[in-house]
Amino acid sequence: MADNRPIGVFDSGIGGLTVLREIWDLMPGEGTVYFGDNGRAPYGTKSKSTVIKYSLQNMHFLEQQDVKMIVIACNTASAHAYKALSEKSDVPVIEVVTPGARCAAGTTRNGKIGIIATKGSVNSGVYKEAVERFAAPGTKIYQQACPLFVSLAEEGWWDNEVTSLVCSRYLTPLKEAGIDTLVLGCTHYPLLSGAIRKFMGDGVTLINAGKAVAQVVRETLEENGLSCGGTQEPLRRFYTSDEPELFEEVASPFLGRGLPSGTLKYNTDRFDV
Ligand code: DGL
8 A cells, every 4th residue: 555645854954955865866756844943953052852852843743744754864863862753753763873873884994983973963972872883893983073064054155165174173183093984974964075075085985874864764664564656746845944045045056956945934843842
């Protein structure tokens, strides 16, 4: 039986679009409802309890859109709130930390892995633990919080001289440590991958978990009998808690194909959690 309900995807802002794009590429027939909490971003500098509250509110909003799955397309929210969301949800919940961690562990050749993420994700230790779970014993893990990367991504400054300078400040210790694998442990960071690659050099493999997350989404839909029928034009709806024009201005060059359009404003803080 086909299930043509959409997949719900949320992030603190536009970073989750890096995951959404991979979902579209892998499952072009699946409908999606995306919520970017731009009005309350960033999450990466907020406390665990605040991120859990925001994430539950976002989930309740998506549930009202009759989604068949929730994708937490934000590493910080995945690190802090996955447990709370999966306990409270009636539909499968997908997080983005584990797929990237598994991929990094399988990629390194010299046993030196770097993780860049928000302060919240780094301090939670969740990413490091996830990589350790999959990596060979003795693997060295170097973490670095890169808070300014989020503002650069939201601003659309994906590869310019300011971005290069910020890359050099944050990434020099990882380069000096000789890592050969770098986890982009924040869904905003793939937007800056050109600048990051330029600084780190071709010898370092960048791990963007988006593709691996899309695979997990597909497997989970199949396992639960939730895949779509794939004949109708898929729904592609967008919501933001800030101004839709601002959201579309930054998102369009990234998503291409004139998307998103018709973005609606919604504040999820009206949900009591
Ligand atoms: N998208 C968030 C993440 O993946 C980062 C942006 C923020 O701090 O809100 O961690």
